Amino acid sequence: MKVMLMLAGGLGLGVAATFLPTHQASAQEGCMWEAGLKAYELDEDGITALYDCISDDLAAGYAGGDNPVAAEYRSWGVTATGAAAPGAHSDRMLLTFANDVAFDTYVEYGFGDDFAMPVGSVLAKESFSLRNNGAPRPGPLFIMTKVAAGEADEFDNWVYGAVQPNGNAMRISQSFCHDCHVGFADQDNLGYPASEVRLGQ
Numbered sequence: 001m002k003v004m005l006m007l008a009g010g011l012g013l014g015v016a017a018t019f020l021p022t023h024q025a026s027a028q029e030g031c032m033w034e035a036g037l038k039a040y041e042l043d044e045d046g047i048t049a050l051y052d053c054i055s056d057d058l059a060a061g062y063a064g065g066d067n068p069v070a071a072e073y074r075s076w077g078v079t080a081t082g083a084a085a086p087g088a089h090s091d092r093m094l095l096t097f098a099n100d101v102a103f104d105t106y107v108e109y110g111f112g113d114d115f116a117m118p119v120g121s122v123l124a125k126e127s128f129s130l131r132n133n134g135a136p137r138p139g140p141l142f143i144m145t146k147v148a149a150g151e152a153d154e155f156d157n158w159v160y161g162a163v164q165p166n167g168n169a170m171r172i173s174q175s176f177c178h179d180c181h182v183g184f185a186d187q188d189n190l191g192y193p194a195s196e197v198r199l200g201q
C-alpha cells in the first residue's frame, strides 16, 4: 500500500513513525495524511500530492450524475497554477476551471466598472479537503454561468449551481451564493483564486 505522510513545512508537527493506515484508504488508493491535519496546513508540494490522490475520484464523482458541466469541465482551462485555500484557515482547497468563452477574460483577474465576463462564461470550481482521519475528502463542484442581461438581473446575470461529490445535484439558493459573491461586485462578482496561485503572477 502506498502511504503518504505530508506535513506543512515549518509547523513543527511531529509524525509518529509508526503511523500506518490499515483498512481505511481503499477509495483513495492509500493516500493518507496525519490524522487531524488540515488541508490549509499543507505546503505547495503537499497540496500537489493531495490533488494527485483525489483528482481522478473528484472528476469521476462529479460526472456520476447528469450535470452537463460536471461531465465536461475537465476539458476546460485551469485558471491557477494549482489548488489553494481561499484564505488562511479555510478548510477547503479550491481549483477553478473556465470554459472557452470565459478563460481569457477570467485569467486577467480583472476589476473595475467596465469589467464584465462574456455571456456564456461558465466557471467550475472543485473543492476538497482532508478528513479527520487523514484521508482526502471530496467537496462539491461549484458552478457559475453568465447569462444574458435580463435573465437573472437580481444576481448580475450569474446563475449559480453545485454538484455533490457523488454527482447528484446540490440544493442551493441563488441568493445564498450571490450575497457573498456580490462582495466582489467590482470584479463582476468573481472571487478569483488566491493570489499565490494566479497565472502569470
Ligand code: HEC
Pocket (backbone or CB within 6 Å): 084, 085, 086, 094, 096, 123, 124, 125, 142, 143, 144, 160, 161, 162, 172, 173, 176, 177, 178, 180, 181, 189, 190, 191, 192, 193, 194
Ligand atoms: C462566504 C462567501 C461565499 C459564498 C457563500 C459562496 N462563495 Fe463562491 N467564492 C467565494 C470566494 C472568496 C471565491 C474565490 C476563492 C477561490 O476560488 O479560491 C469563490 C469562488 C467561486 C467560484 C469560482 C469563480 C470565482 O468567483 O472566481 C465559483 C464557481 C463559485 N464560487 C460558486 C459558488 C456557488 C455556486 C455558491 C453557492 C452554493 C458560492 N460560490 C457561495 C466566496 C463565496
